[in-house]
Amino acid sequence: MNESVLIIDKVPGPTSFDVVRAMQPLIDGRKVGHAGSLDPFASGVLVLLVGRATKLSNALLNADKSYRALVKLGEATDTMDRTGQVSQSAQVPDLSQDEVERAVKSFEGTWNMTPPMYSAKKIHGVRLYELARQDIHVRRLPIPVELHRMELLKWESPYLEFEVECSKGTYIRSLADDLGRKLGTVGHLAELRRLSCGPFRLEEAISLQSIVDKPEAALRDGYQNFVRLLRAEGLIRKPRENQRTSFANGPL
Numbered sequence: 001m002n003e004s005v006l007i008i009d010k011v012p013g014p015t016s017f018d019v020v021r022a023m024q025p026l027i028d029g030r031k032v033g034h035a036g037s038l039d040p041f042a043s044g045v046l047v048l049l050v051g052r053a054t055k056l057s058n059a060l061l062n063a064d065k066s067y068r069a070l071v072k073l074g075e076a077t078d079t080m081d082r083t084g085q086v087s088q089s090a091q092v093p094d095l096s097q098d099e100v101e102r103a104v105k106s107f108e109g110t111w112n113m114t115p116p117m118y119s120a121k122k123i124h125g126v127r128l129y130e131l132a133r134q135d136i137h138v139r140r141l142p143i144p145v146e147l148h149r150m151e152l153l154k155w156e157s158p159y160l161e162f163e164v165e166c167s168k169g170t171y172i173r174s175l176a177d178d179l180g181r182k183l184g185t186v187g188h189l190a191e192l193r194r195l196s197c198g199p200f201r202l203e204e205a206i207s208l209q210s211i212v213d214k215p216e217a218a219l220r221d222g223y224q225n226f227v228r229l230l231r232a233e234g235l236i237r238k239p240r241e242n243q244r245t246s247f248a249n250g251p252l
Helices: 016-027 052-061 097-105 128-133 172-182 206-212 215-232
Strands: 003-012 030-035 044-050 065-072 075-077 086-089 109-113 143-156 158-168 187-195
Touching: 003 016, 003 052, 003 065, 003 097, 003 206, 016 044, 030 052, 044 052, 044 065, 044 215, 052 215, 065 128, 065 172, 097 143, 097 172, 109 215, 158 172, 206 215
Parallel strands: 044 187, 075 187
Antiparallel strands: 003 044, 030 044, 065 158, 065 187, 075 086, 109 143, 143 158
16 A cells, blocks of 8 residues: 555654654655654654655644643643653642632633743744753744643542643643643643544554554555545545545545
């Protein structure tokens, strides 16, 4: 197959590009890229696009996503996540379950979010985190985001766990920071797991090792994901029974 969409369950540790680089020897010189990076400490759905499927990257970059996040209250870090240095400490109030749940729910809806300095967003061609590592801070314009659902899963001070379904441009580390301040303290993102990206969900994700072990089988299965993505984007109609979809002179 010349095109494939692979749904990886990324483990904490490697960068998204590390995963892409591990795929390159397995795909006979075809293009490969990811459709939305995950921080090294994060895990979950990382979508890899192979061959002509790379032309559909914007469809997934612009798609809604969902996450499960763990926030530690009482400590803010310079990166807004567990990889940074503690920049501020504050006492955690004696909060009830209802108080925390109301604060979490209050973020549902549309509002403006300022991209954090430690993010992959580019300003004048330079990624913000590269500037931040040089202690260079630049003005960032807020962007509109929509949180379709925010749900508290667990509250056990100083940790709270929530799930969020959100639009593109949502930074969960910023959400963790904002949530800490909403609760009368500070906080940072301690763990992050992506549950979905567009039509692709964690339940169907496979490990990178399983692809390394059986690349041809994984690429064949990934072709069906490519077809699903084309259908989701309205680029092909569902074929009649017993009719194979052909891309010899396809839309890409």
